[in-house]
Amino acid sequence: MTAATGIGARVLRTEDKRFLTGTGRYVDDLPLARATYAYFLRSPHAHARIKSIDVSAAAKMPGVVNIFTGKDLVDAKVGGLICGWTVKDKHGQPHKAPAHPVMAVDTVRYVGDTVAMIVANSHDEAKDAAEAIKVDYDVKPATIDLAKALDKGATEVHPEAPGNLIYDWEIGVKADVDAAFAKAAHVTKLDLVNNRLIPNAMEPRAAAAEYDKGTGHYTLWSTSQNPHVLRLILSAFVLGIPEHKLRVIAPDVGGGFGSKIFCYADETMVCWAASRVGRPIKWTAERSESFQTDCHGRDHVTHAELALDKDGKFLALKVETIANMGAYLSTFSTAVPTYLYATLLAGQYTTPLIYANVKAAVTHTAPVDAYRGAGRPEATFVIETIVSKAAAEMKIDPAELRRKNFIPSTAFPYQTPVALQYDSGNYPPIIDEAMKIADYKGFEARRAEAKSRGMLRGIGFSSYIEACGLAPSQVVGSLGAGVGQWESAQIKFNPTGNVQVMTGAHSHGQGHETTFAQLIHDKLGVPMDQIEIVHGDTATTPFGMGTYGSRSLAVGGSAIVKATEKIIAKGKKVAAHLMEASVADVEFENGTFKVAGTDKSVPLAQVVFAAYVPHNYPHADTEPGMDENAFYDPANFVYPAGTQICELEIDPETGTTEIVAFTAIDDFGNIINPMIVEGQVHGGIVQGVGQALMEGAVYDKSTGQLISGSYMDYTMPRADNFPSFKHGNKHTPCPHNPQGVKGCGEAGAIASPAAVMNAVHNALAPVGVKHVEMPATPLNVWQSIKGAQRQAAE
Amino acid sequence: MYDFAYHRPKSVADAVSLLKSKPEARAMSGGMTLIPTLKQRLARPSDVVDLGGVKELAGIKVEGNNVVVGGMTRHADVAGSAEVKAAIPALAYLAGHIGDPQVRNRGTIGGSVANNDPAADYPGAVVALNATVTTNTRKITADDFFKGLFETALADGELITSISFPKAEKAAYVKVPNPASRYAMVGVFVAKTAAGVRVAVTGAGACVFRVKAMEDALAKNFSSAAIKDIKIPFEGLNSDIHGSSEYRAHLVGVMARRAVDAANK
């Protein structure tokens, strides 16, 4: 195909025109006639019994249309919100599943828990009325600190989860791992906290719903990453509206990072109430509501140990993690610290024995669920931190220690001891390239120069692997997933030759409208401006699983490719008829059907026209029309991998850290649009650096108030925190999907926290600092230096 | 936000009479502090008196040895002003490091100084340069102006019309920004003017304060070496998730030395 727009071309993003000119259409932009506005009253307490809710004064306020409380939902027999993944504990028992009422009934369990819904003629009137609702709370002690959540005597969040334990899960054989540790020449131990993060999508969550009394149809507009899944959950589990009577539309969505996968109380209520109110209802979260009620990410407390032989070969890895679920189990929460975490603990290495034990705990904090990388950043952080720590302890170069333990390129497909089978990869050339670009050799000279300016310079590696392209349905089904994870596509040509491509994936910033169009352009030769990618509407697209887990291209794109094959196969029959040739002799290339060895040809557009105006047509064995769909269920996950190198300087007097260079070399398989891939990598790195140096959700440990509840206190990474990134690719194509692609959406965020923190530790080693927790804020770094100085003095 | 009546007077006199006639009225300059407060429903003024239409309040003039900045002058205008850059470059630098471009293009010196946020940058300059705050009724010296946490000498309905900064022989401002908000976690303004040496600290305490010991040492020897052993007690300083009081006390020393070095460059 043409180099300018086909596979591998840096095509500018089609969607950016509307995003950059303010003509995108987001949920909040919807003009809905006679709309009402919802406002949710949230709990100001982390844990309290609701003695009574008095809405009488509020109901009389100007503009108030209706007020609903948890009791109304109980009366209407509305189901609870669900967790869609059943994790079996180490005794084979399903995880504890505490009730998750859509709105609190008699107990609130985190600051932000939903207490009442006020529907009014305007947002301000709804908010005014919320202030007039009198809730009598009996405030109880709260369990906030994860490290203490499982302690005896900790206040219980749910009666269904004694001791706050949701599951005690394990993978691997502990006895075998212990035996390997007994023989180890060196053991490196690590205690770490994987800090809790708040997703902060640019567009807050929003919902709008309309009920058509005549047909009994509901339409729900929602900032969802997966509208079909949301519809399925609402229909089958929560509201009982039949699927064919509920249309879910996720229009333009301004970022999700996982936080918009889940089914929340807010859109559930908006949808449910629409028929009761009899007018459309609109709701958009305020930013402080986003902070308090979007599902948070990460939040682990971990102890890990790595056993090595005298040459630095990894013998075994042992990991114990307590993972925070928050107050309720969100949609995919249980899977994140188990199947998306512990199964990744082999990393890029041949570690033969791995044991992981994960205990999931509930606390009086916002629910925690998948956030960009979901489990894999946590796993990478454990592995890559402990490997660098082992290297420092054994005085082996960190790159050398990694290389010594890399899975050799000849070993693929490679079965890890933690269930996954890596399909492809070649790690040594990646680290070589990264070290070359980062000028690793010159580092000591740069460190010395920095020292002359009073600065502490450090360098850190992170060699990550991730499993994405979620997911082979049979595999995830056997692990407890409540859904399949295939993807769908439909290619619908119009008689005039342009084409609409429906995908079950959803774009909320990823650029699918461009990447998928490039696939179509490449396969079918249709010019880019004749292609429309349609997504995000259950009424117009085939059932699909949405976008998360870096799956859109690897799974959704593969479905599109399969559908193009069907188009070509059908087109050949029509073209053969038109050219009076045999189907076997027809070839398709550059958008044209040809009879091999002749100069006969007919362009696809003409074939399409013939299919819709079938006056001269092979009616005997071919249906009219040019409209094909395909479903694709991947044979395996895909396994992107790479190495990042971070170089930074710390000002020991202030504790501030400046990243001076950042190199990332990735294996994303074949690349459709390198510009979009770079954008994904850049964004991912920024989010990972945010976790390492800046971001942290901080709750008051006794009251459970969210202290970092606004941008005054929650530090978002900004452009001026970063140098220009150096990015490169070293591909091994994925062997099991048609384009040989792997996912790129999460890699940056998965790898970078470890690269940064290894660099921080490297920089601070000369002043005696052993360990700094994330986020390595100026205060945190300064205190670590102080602590080391105090220890040295003692 | 709650409802309020909106006014846009054209003169200081009209603004003041509006403010006087409505006891629950609030003045608004850039709105960068007031509007978020309204949006969070933390304030409920009956009336908002927008000073944006009062032409006499905006602008920068050099009068003899002083740079006079009108109350409605935006941070971006101070940062970009050739007069300020020539007369007191440290003041232009300070203004250019407040918040982000959006904030600098809306926020004003009058609003900032009247608000007296403990983490605001301008109070450091006002005190260190021994500036004079002019209101619609009087002139107030810097030392008399800032009274405590969000507290100033301004009476109800009194408006800052301008602030007059004496030119400095040497001056510099250095801050460690709060990583999230980028307000000053600790900012130190050091100035050597005709009136002597002043060291003003913002961000660290409830209100801008001077460090007498440093001023005395610098008066004798204007070099960072002169203050390297002067420690600030941490008791009573601000403490939050971004900085403990010990950290802030330590940063006062570091920032003061760096400010002196910068002033000497």
Ligand SMILES: Cc1cc2nc3c(=O)[nH]c(=O)nc-3n(C[C@H](O)[C@H](O)[C@H](O)COP(=O)(O)OP(=O)(O)OC[C@H]3O[C@@H](n4cnc5c(N)ncnc54)[C@H](O)[C@@H]3O)c2cc1C
């Ligand atoms: C994102 C963000 C980042 C910021 N970062 C910084 C920073 O790094 N450093 C910093 O110093 N500041 C920072 N600010 C604050 C900014 O400088 C504001 O502009 C300032 O606090 C108030 O100025 P304003 O003109 O917006 O005042 P307004 O918000 O209009 O008013 C503030 C208060 O002062 C009163 N007032 C206004 N004008 C007058 C007057 N002429 N006389 C008497 N009273 C008056 C008002 O009634 C109100 O009570 C930041 C603000 C934001 C939103």
